[in-house]
Amino acid sequence: MNALVRYMFTVILLSQRYLAPVLLFVGLMAVLTSSDSGPLAATYGSATGAMLVCSVWLTLALIGLDDQPHPSIVVVNAGSSLRVLLGSVGTALLWCLLLAVAGLLLPLMFGSHTLAPADLVLGTEAQLTCAFTGIAIGLVCSLLVFRGRATRWCSPRCCWP
Template sequence: MTALVRYTVSGLVRSQRYLPPALLFVTAVVVLTTNDFGPLVGSYAGCALAQFVCLVWLTITVVNTEDPIQRSMTAVAAGSSQRVLLASVVTALGACACLTVVGTVYPIWGGRHTVTGAAVAVGVGAQLVAGLAGIAVGLVCSRLVVPRPGYALVVALGLIGVLIVIPPVPPIGPVMRLLSSERAPEAMVGPLLVQFAIAAAMLVIATVVTQSVARRRE
């Protein structure tokens, strides 16, 4: 699995296609949090939202970098197409971790906040929830499920819209409301864990659905 992830990361890095979503994230974080004087968790709400959108894009990029025929050769070499998909998910999770570091550290440096351990933990948690949800959406919008790029874009924008605009739909809406509330960061940890579990379940379901759709199409 390590070799497969290394190969996936190497293909992504050399393609440079990770740059547009990564730069979008950095730009969003800088614009949203520089010189912010409000509560730190409020700054992190913006980072989580950016993380969600950028990870949808990044995940699609990770899966689509390899040509379908080349992907089938990789699948035969790796022993199954499932492993290749898992390597893509692990790569996207790695990207999520990198963006989370930026999205956690920059707001502390760029704004003026009272920094507490609980607030930072909430920031990390919120971005991970958004990241997992983003990877889940990205997978079902990848070429494996939606082969035509135009439709994939429409489906991706539709799903992003539903998850952001309709507040009761977990996990993005509830996390945004939680981080913008007046609650103490310590009191946010519990509800955040619930949303984390939902996002993780979304990712598992999206992986299974993507694999079974791709398998049926072959």
């Protein structure tokens, strides 16, 4: 499983499809917390909203990363499609953990807040909850579930033979 997560992490890293969600997350954190001196829990609330959007986007980018024959080759090499799915979820969770760390630290760097351990625990729980929810929404909305005619019509690859 570690090899599959490392492989998918490398593939999304080299394809640079992680860049837009990560830049959106950092941009939202910079805008929403730059001149904030209020309570840290409210700041973490805006971070969780950004985490939800970016975790859905990262999961959809990770699942729809490969062209048609490539996922079949990965499934054959991994042994089962369940392992590939769990590897995809593990990779998305790893990216969301990196975003959660950034979401906990960026409000402290951009704003002027007093740090309390209870606020850090609350922020961690809220961000991980939104990360898990975003990954679940991304999996349900991915090409693993919707393989009908509409997804092929909406795909950019539909115009080429």
